[in-house]
Amino acid sequence: MANFFPRWTNFLPLKIAICGGAVAGGVVLAFTYYATPKTLTAGYQPSQPIPFSHKIHVDQVGLDCRYCHSFEDVSGTSNVPGNNTCWNCHQHVQKESPKLQPLRDRMDPTLKHPDFGKPIQWVRVHKLPDYVYFNHSAHLNRGISCQSCHGEVDRMETVFQKNSLSMGWCLECHREPEKHLRPLEEVFNLKYDAKDYIAAHPGEMMKLGVKTPEDLGMKLKEHWKIHSKETCATCHH
Numbered sequence: 001m002a003n004f005f006p007r008w009t010n011f012l013p014l015k016i017a018i019c020g021g022a023v024a025g026g027v028v029l030a031f032t033y034y035a036t037p038k039t040l041t042a043g044y045q046p047s048q049p050i051p052f053s054h055k056i057h058v059d060q061v062g063l064d065c066r067y068c069h070s071f072e073d074v075s076g077t078s079n080v081p082g083n084n085t086c087w088n089c090h091q092h093v094q095k096e097s098p099k100l101q102p103l104r105d106r107m108d109p110t111l112k113h114p115d116f117g118k119p120i121q122w123v124r125v126h127k128l129p130d131y132v133y134f135n136h137s138a139h140l141n142r143g144i145s146c147q148s149c150h151g152e153v154d155r156m157e158t159v160f161q162k163n164s165l166s167m168g169w170c171l172e173c174h175r176e177p178e179k180h181l182r183p184l185e186e187v188f189n190l191k192y193d194a195k196d197y198i199a200a201h202p203g204e205m206m207k208l209g210v211k212t213p214e215d216l217g218m219k220l221k222e223h224w225k226i227h228s229k230e231t232c233a234t235c236h237h
């Protein structure tokens, strides 16, 4: 068990509880309320090497999240885009902008800048401790939108951490995922509204007996056979 939960090597009673497979609801509750700080880093908003605005690129230019965060639904890890993605447009657009000088230095060989060829060092905003297992695709493939976890990124000038990412926060949704489930084709739509969706698919909804957003959530939960994932090993292997 040497490296099981490296941070808690001094926390023997806890290790015993976890290794003994203590998964009773009471244990979950106790940890939810006592062991986890509710708002660890919510609101965290570091400044970035280039003042990249999601509001401009998503809301105004109209780009889909997947244009830049492209591995979301195929691999377990997410990613921020490399210089080439920006350069596709910015070798032609906003060529004089001082905000984009760090990009030109890295991408334009004629400038002979010492940083040529180097990646932009974006500052990571959302980060879980290493002892927590998380997987984007497991969520996106079950109709959980970027918005449920990251907030309205499409309106952010500078990205900030909307939610605490605490254990209590994860469990809140794992207990009642139906409140957040969407049809798969709506996962990347940041303007999604369940009422509008129901109104736009009258025949299908009538067949399923779905009248309200709550009905829709419950139907999707049944359809995907979602079970609440609260056992310790789900997130701590």
Ligand code: HEC
Pocket (backbone or CB within 6 Å): 048, 052, 054, 057, 058, 063, 064, 065, 066, 067, 068, 069, 080, 081, 122, 123, 124, 125, 126, 127, 146, 147, 150, 153, 154, 158, 159, 190
């Ligand atoms: C034009 C490219 C582009 C598009 C389109 C884009 N992003 Fe980003 N995104 C970035 C870049 C670059 C960063 C890293 C810099 C930053 O945090 O602002 C980033 C960072 C993020 C982060 C924070 C990552 C961290 O470090 O924790 C989240 C969350 C995010 N994007 C979500 C979204 C969502 C949701 C959408 C669609 C609504 C989207 N992005 C569309 C380029 C893009």
Ligand code: HEC
Pocket (backbone or CB within 6 Å): 050, 051, 052, 053, 056, 057, 060, 061, 063, 068, 081, 085, 086, 087, 088, 089, 090, 093, 094, 097, 098, 099, 100
């Ligand atoms: C699909 C094309 C496209 C891509 C890809 C793109 N941009 Fe842009 N970007 C634009 C457009 C168009 C504007 C100007 C919007 C306006 O003037 O309202 C812009 C504006 C900007 C600005 C503001 C410039 C200023 O002086 O106001 C910055 C900074 C920027 N982009 C950075 C980036 C970065 C960094 C990336 C890569 C993560 C990126 N862009 C990817 C099209 C793109």
Ligand code: HEC
Pocket (backbone or CB within 6 Å): 065, 069, 072, 077, 078, 079, 080, 124, 126, 127, 128, 129, 134, 136, 139, 140, 144, 145, 146, 147, 148, 149, 150, 165, 188
């Ligand atoms: C169930 C909640 C959840 C959903 C849904 C979700 N994310 Fe995340 N995201 C997280 C968490 C938690 C982290 C931190 C992960 C870690 O540290 O291992 C994160 C990290 C990120 C990062 C930074 C990681 C990196 O490799 O740089 C980006 C970018 C990101 N998310 C984009 C997105 C986009 C785009 C979507 C929608 C397509 C999305 N996320 C949907 C919870 C979520």
Ligand code: HEC
Pocket (backbone or CB within 6 Å): 128, 132, 133, 134, 135, 138, 139, 142, 144, 148, 149, 165, 166, 169, 170, 171, 173, 174, 177, 180, 225, 226, 227, 228, 229, 234, 235
């Ligand atoms: C907004 C809702 C929501 C939030 C927030 C959320 N999850 Fe989930 N999570 C789900 C759903 C839905 C599933 C799929 C359950 C199923 O398929 O039965 C899931 C599944 C998982 C799985 C199982 C993946 C697999 O391969 O089986 C892990 C691990 C997980 N979540 C970790 C986390 C962690 C860690 C956090 C907090 C940082 C988190 N989740 C926050 C809704 C959420």
Ligand code: HEC
Pocket (backbone or CB within 6 Å): 014, 018, 022, 023, 027, 028, 031, 035, 036, 037, 040, 128, 129, 132, 165, 166, 167, 170, 171, 174, 229, 230, 231, 232, 233, 234, 235, 236
């Ligand atoms: C849905 C995912 C999930 C499940 C299930 C889960 N945890 Fe966690 N756990 C987390 C996350 C995320 C953190 C990190 C919280 C933070 O950094 O604030 C965490 C942190 C912890 C911590 C450290 C708290 C601290 O203050 O440092 C302990 C102890 C812990 N979990 C025990 C458990 C036990 C015992 C169970 C089973 C009863 C369990 N966890 C089930 C997601 C989960």
